[in-house]
Amino acid sequence: MYLEQLSLTDFRSYAQVDLGLEPGVTVLLGSNGIGKTNLMEAIGYLATLSSHRVSSDAPLLRFGTEQAMIRAKLVRGVQSTVLEVEINGSRPNRARINRSNPVRARDILGICQMVLFAPEDLALVKGDPSNRRRFLDELLVSLVPRHAATRSDYDRVLKQRNALLKSGRAGKFTAGHEATLDVWDQHMAGAGAALLHARLELVERLLPHLQMAYSQLTDGSKDAGAVYRSSLQGVLDDDGQTAGGGAAGGGSAGTQAEELENLRMLSVPELTDRYVRAFAASRRKELERGVSLVGPHRDELDLVLGPAPAKGYASHGETWSMCLALRLASYYVMLDDARTGGSAPILILDDVFAELDVQRRRKLAAIVSGAEQVLVTAAVEDDIPVELTGRRVKVIPGGIDEPDTR
Structure with missing residues (x-):
């Protein structure tokens, strides 16, 4: 499975943004605070109906608005699926599958398979039990x-x-x-x-x-x-x-x-x-x-x-390795399902490489580079291991700066 198109309306910092994607590795580059993570968060929301950064939906709405929209086109083999999620401030969220009539948001769960790595994952080891239950x-x-x-x-x-x-x-x-x-x-x-x-x-x-x-x-x-x-x-x-x-x-x-x-x-x-x-x-x-x-x-x-126990005893590097291993284990379990009719998940690495030493960067890159689709965010190109060759996209305030060469 891979994501071919992502469109956001009034989501976080974006009034409107459209991002075309393709299989393989795509690196989104831009200064810290520019909105790269917002794009990855939107994809994660399609998969889990929750954010990896906040516990409620209210911060996902662009300030001053009452509704946000996430639209995505997913491709699996020769089939494509269009998902839409409407995030509402004052009433239940709704969703659409292939532009059909609205359904409950949770009816889309399982369609977008995704594993997201992020700095917040440190809470999986260092945080309270609710993080691991979640x-x-x-x-x-x-x-x-x-x-x-x-x-x-x-x-x-x-x-x-x-x-x-x-x-x-x-x-x-x-x-x-x-x-x-x-x-x-x-x-x-x-x-x-x-x-x-x-x-x-x-x-x-x-x-x-x-x-x-x-x-x-x-x-x-x-x-x-x-x-x-x-x-x-x-x-x-x-x-x-x-x-x-x-x-x-x-x-x-x-x-x-x-x-x-x-x-x-x-x-x-x-x-x-x-x-x-x-x-x-x-x-x-x-x-x-x-x-x-x-x-x-x-x-x-x-x-x-x-x-x-990892909590309280693991070094910083060991803690990061344990967090990454948990996410990779999730990816491998999903791959097991993909072999019996499921979908291989999209891999998202949100500002992760900046937190790792050179050795761990290269090992992680070598593991994920063979995935069907890998989306990476980074502030600087130098943080990206050479093993992750692929398309580069520049993120600017409020949008994407990339000539359409396709």
Whole structure:
């Protein structure tokens, strides 16, 4: 898959911009703050319906406007698809596929396959667990778009359940509230089980690619790893009965590994039952704190480098290599899907080479140069490794400065 045309209206700094693209490597050059990242952010939004820079849509609208539009033409083999996303400030976003009638924005998920590398990726290692959960869920939705509904259902139920628990903390919890909480427990258990089951399968697919990618980027002296840690661990024993220790996972590394392996073997209905029991075991503490203490929203992806956690122990260079390896692992998982009927993803490297030493630049360039389409941004030409030969495009304030030679 590759992107042939990108058009933006009132998106970030652009009142209107049109960018023609082609397969292979395209480097967008321009001073810092000129708008290169805005172009890459728009492509990322087509793929994930979210920004890698901000948590809400409001900053994506050009200042003073109420609506932004992203239009793109994607080519896969002999087929082309036109996607349009309308980002609205005061009403739900809408989308169109091949200029048809408007659909829900999430109906386009999975059409544009993309892996984006950016300086913000440092948060995957150095940030809080929500960054790593988001990484897993965005990749999951790219691979299996129906899980967008799974995530949405879980977030909706979690919000309702937390509101009920807060009322209990305020001393307003009655027998009627208790019955209502039982109902929400069932809903949250079902949605949470589906999400956990999908995440565990994804981590299993991701791990060998992560190990390989980290080895490709470094001298191979340390092994990279990732271990999913569920909030179910430590709440229930191996038989699904209440265990000592409260609402957060504990115990030795060996015990945790055994618990995780047991969770991997369970079906969605079996995980649903585990969650229902875990909610019951944690109810007193949840009412005291006014929040849900068990569920996928409390889970963690522990990143490991050699014998130690990556967070807090990895050097700056090792941290960058781990972040890049996570993105490359995503790319390899998508390539696995492409071989069975999916689409090879577009690779975006947004101002990444300026952050790397010469050795890592060359290794990363050698890995990605064979992709169907690679889009790179840089402030200066010297940051681009010689291995990334291809088209150069100059970005200027508000647009593109390139003669049309095609």
